[in-house]
Amino acid sequence: MEFSLAGLWLAIIGFFLLYYVVSDGFGLGVGILCLFPGKNEDRKAMMESVGYIWHTNQTWLVVVGGMLFGAFPLFYSILFSALYIPAVLMLVGLIFRGIALDFHEHSRSKRLWARMFGAGSLVAGMAQGLLLGGLLSGIHVRDGHFAGGVWDWANPLSFLVCLGVVAGYVLLGCNYLVLKTEGDLQKRVFGYARFLFTVTLVLSSVVLLWINMRYSYAAGKWTFLPDAFYRVLAASLTALAFFMLFRSLRGTREAAPFFWNAVTVVFSFVTLSISVYPYMIPHVVSPITVHQAAASSGTLAFMLVVTGILIPVMVFYTTYTHRVFRGKVKA
Numbered sequence: 001m002e003f004s005l006a007g008l009w010l011a012i013i014g015f016f017l018l019y020y021v022v023s024d025g026f027g028l029g030v031g032i033l034c035l036f037p038g039k040n041e042d043r044k045a046m047m048e049s050v051g052y053i054w055h056t057n058q059t060w061l062v063v064v065g066g067m068l069f070g071a072f073p074l075f076y077s078i079l080f081s082a083l084y085i086p087a088v089l090m091l092v093g094l095i096f097r098g099i100a101l102d103f104h105e106h107s108r109s110k111r112l113w114a115r116m117f118g119a120g121s122l123v124a125g126m127a128q129g130l131l132l133g134g135l136l137s138g139i140h141v142r143d144g145h146f147a148g149g150v151w152d153w154a155n156p157l158s159f160l161v162c163l164g165v166v167a168g169y170v171l172l173g174c175n176y177l178v179l180k181t182e183g184d185l186q187k188r189v190f191g192y193a194r195f196l197f198t199v200t201l202v203l204s205s206v207v208l209l210w211i212n213m214r215y216s217y218a219a220g221k222w223t224f225l226p227d228a229f230y231r232v233l234a235a236s237l238t239a240l241a242f243f244m245l246f247r248s249l250r251g252t253r254e255a256a257p258f259f260w261n262a263v264t265v266v267f268s269f270v271t272l273s274i275s276v277y278p279y280m281i282p283h284v285v286s287p288i289t290v291h292q293a294a295a296s297s298g299t300l301a302f303m304l305v306v307t308g309i310l311i312p313v314m315v316f317y318t319t320y321t322h323r324v325f326r327g328k329v330k331a
Contacts, residue, residue: 005301006294009071010280012307013064018269020060022172022262023318027054029173031097031121032166033189034114042185043114049180051101056321058094059314070303074144075280075293079131081146082139083153086130093124122166129165133158136211136276138283157210164203168265171196175257193257194249201242204268211275215282218275227274234274238267 027050034043069076080087097120104113134153141147174193178186212219221227241264248256281288294300 005297005304006071006290009067009294009300009303010290013067013071014269014273016060016067017064018266020057020064021269022265023057024054024061025169025265026050026172026176026258027057028097028121028125029169029171030177031118031173032125032170033173033177033192034118035122036192038185038188040111040114042188044110045181045185046177047101047104047114047117049177051105052324053321054101055098056318058098059318061094063311063314067303067307071295071300072280072290072293073295074288078139078141078144078146078281078288079135082148083131083134085150086127086134086153090124090127090131093120093122093127096120097124125166125169126162129162130158132165133161136161136207136272136282138214138287139281140283141281141286141288157207157214160203160210161207164200164207167196167199167203171200172258172261172265175261179254179258190249197242197246197249208272208275211272215276215284217279217287221275231271231274234267234271238264238271241267 030046030050034046068079097117100113100116100120104110104117107113130153133155137153137155137157139146139148140152171193174189174196177189178193181189212222221231241260245257245260245264248260276282278289278291279287280290280293295303
């Protein structure tokens with residue numbers, strides 16, 4: 001029962017993490033786009049497109065953190081012991097982003113605060129990439145405690161993942177703005193999206209290849225059933241999603257690029273997760289499995305009841321917020 005509960009909680013946390021990555025990812029991407037050359041009116045429209053929903057989307061990051069703390073306390077303690085520098089940078093970036101967004105609305109120096117909004121978004125996006133990269137590059141654990149160095153996360157794989165995450169966020173932001181804007185701004189972000197599609201595809205492919213070369217258990221899943229079946233299926237669906245995104249970026253339907261972009265994020269995440277499963281903390285020598293990282297079955301069951309009560313309320317509020325502020329913004 002404990003293993004099934006641990007697996008269920010891994011799926012639940014993965015779902016809400018994906019929801020955060022897509023929903024706040026486009027917000028971070030829009031923020032980073034504020035650093036690109038352009039008119040103040042365009043930056044104002046871009047910030048308004050996320051100004052009413054960013055705080056709601058960001059809430060899911062707190063939810064994921066709380067779930068990890070309760071359901072996988074060993075993973076939580078090791079992760080933030082090893083990666084506390086990127087974690088602190090992420091919090092600083094997110095806080096600064098929120099401050100800049102509020103000051104932009106009431107300040108006379110709107111260009112300055114738009115740039116600050118972009119800088120905060122860039123720092124947060126890069127830090128999230130370094131968190132993921134630091135995890136994927138492996139965390140050395142001994143006797144249930146982090147046994148590595150403070151700068152272990154600063155390695156080539158982490159920096160490559162960081163670039164991929166930032167490019168992916170900006171691509172999401174571009175496709176969101178295609179949906180939310182019109183005129184010259186829409187045409188410009190369409191052009192950015194076509195370029196960023198190639199960058200994101202290349203970086204994602206290199207990271208996946210690197211993971212397979214780094215960990216023997218990841219490479220072995222291509223040859224042994226039933227792992228090979230799930231691996232090939234996930235990789236095929238990811239490739240199909242990227243192809244559909246490519247087609248949508250050459251079409252005229254405004255909603256299609258964002259939809260297929262979100263689908264590529266989901267299937268890329270699934271493909272990457274299958275590569276390292278059942279390990280929650282990958283490492284060449286001392287990986288930690290999902291079962292080892294999980295809390296007791298009683299804790300997991302209690303959390304399941306509480307989550308079943310609270311999460312539907314949050315989902316309803318988030319859905320309502322997005323519905324209220326749907327539609328175009330004017331430059």
